[in-house]
Amino acid sequence: MTKDGSFKKVVRRHAQDTGQRYTEALTDLEGLDARLFHKPTAERLLAHIRDHYGIDAVAATKASRHNDHVFRIDRRDGDPWIARVFPPARPKAGVEGDAAILRFLERQDYPAERLAVDDAVSSFDGSSVLVTQCIAGRLLPSPAVGAEGVEKFAIMGDLLGRLHTLPLDESVSRPGGASGEDPRHEGSPRQDLLAALSFLDAVDTKVSAAGRERFDLLREQVRSADDGNGLPEALLHGNLLHAPDHVMVSEHGPVAIQWKAAGRGPRLADFAYLMWGTFRNAEWIDAAVRAYRQHVKLTDEELDRLEAVMYIRPLYLVCFGYRRALAKGESPSESEWWFGHGVEYNSSAAAATRAAWRR
Structure with missing residues (x-):
């Protein structure tokens, strides 16, 4: 079969597994x-911010370690802003949804970043821009050690617990x-699994004969993963545990930032991802569980499905790395780590979390 023929076969399989047309x-x-x-030009963004909002913006500097589209906007006539210039593929409605959630969180007095202005979403060079107030403070330590880790996981457990108890309305x-990260796969945790399938299938024809068995096993793990469907729902942050973590510690206390992934979904997905990031450190697990349990009582079904739901984001990350490596002609080291440690790690992390919860 030709390479084109092989790819067409991959596309047909992807369509069947995801319920899409070819x-x-x-x-x-x-x-x-x-x-x-997406890598917008800082100078053009600065001119857009000046023109659209009529402010005296003097500098736009990259503000994220991982994303080239997040900028700090310094002003002569006020406090700095943060401007997120989303990829053109992300619909403006999605960014308006981010703003709606931030308005809801402000009404609930939840410690999140605040919109810079009422009209916080604008269009720029085919992209949508969201402006928020810049929070003065420090990021949580990443990686953390010792007592820093205890503080970090207590903070994040508390933030998630408070978030998951908010009364919801139609605005969220x-x-x-x-x-x-792929605008085609925003939404419920299931979209992470569909995105992971996309990452794998996009490089299927680059997989070596020696790597085919492991590739197929990884793909099947994604296809069969528990997406949390049917579990109790709440407003999720979606990506609080991130390196560096999406929490700023200000003079007024911890503040959660970066709400692109937020929306209604199974609360266990947020909690499971947090516990996956504890590195099985008993003190960190206890700190996160104690803080979260002050607000939320997980059901027996949630505790039973904890390990299964814990696979969602790690599988997404492993598949993201797998695609990136093969696209560069490199060995997919993330997947090798997964086969060596991932399954055993998730099992023991979930068991330790359940034990801490039941103490």
Whole structure:
């Protein structure tokens, strides 16, 4: 079979596994880099901010370790802002949804970043821009050691617990919980699994004969993963545990930032991802569980499905790294780590979390 023929076979399989038409599945696998990554020009953004908002903005500097589209906007006539210039593939409605959630959180007096102005979403060079107030403070330590880790996981457990008990209204009705780096896969945690399939299938034809067995096993793990469907729902942050973590410690206390992944979904997805990041450190696990349990009582079913739901985001990250490596002609080291440690790690992390919860 020709290479083109092999790829067509991959697209047909992807369509079948994701419930899409062939053309939709093809779009899912092509143009991933353009959808995932965006590097706007700081000078043009600065001019747009000045013109659109009529402020005296003097500098736009990169403000994120991982993303080239997040900028700090310094002003002569006021406090600095943060401007997020999302990839053109992300619909403006999604960014308006981010703003709606931030308005809801402000009404609830929840410690989140605040919109810089009422009209916080604008259009710029085919992209949508969201402006928020810049929070003065420090990021949580990443990586953390010793007592720093205890403080870190207590803070994040508390923030998630408080978030998951907020009374919801129609302004926060969109599904959330998926990382959503690919705008085609924003929404519930299931979208992380669909995105992971896209990452794998996009490089299927680059997999060596020696790596095929492990590739197929990884793909089957993604296909069969528990997406948390049917579990109790709440407003999720979706990506609080992130390196560096999406929490700033200000003079007024911890503040959660970066709400692109937020929306309604199974609260266990947020909690499971947090506990996955404890590195099985008993003190960190206890700190996160104690803080979260002050606000939320997980059901027996949630505790039973904890390990299964814990697979969602790690599988997404492993598949993201797998695609990136093969696309560069490198060995997919993330997947090798997964087969060596991931399954055993998740099992023991979930068992330790359940034990801490039941103490």
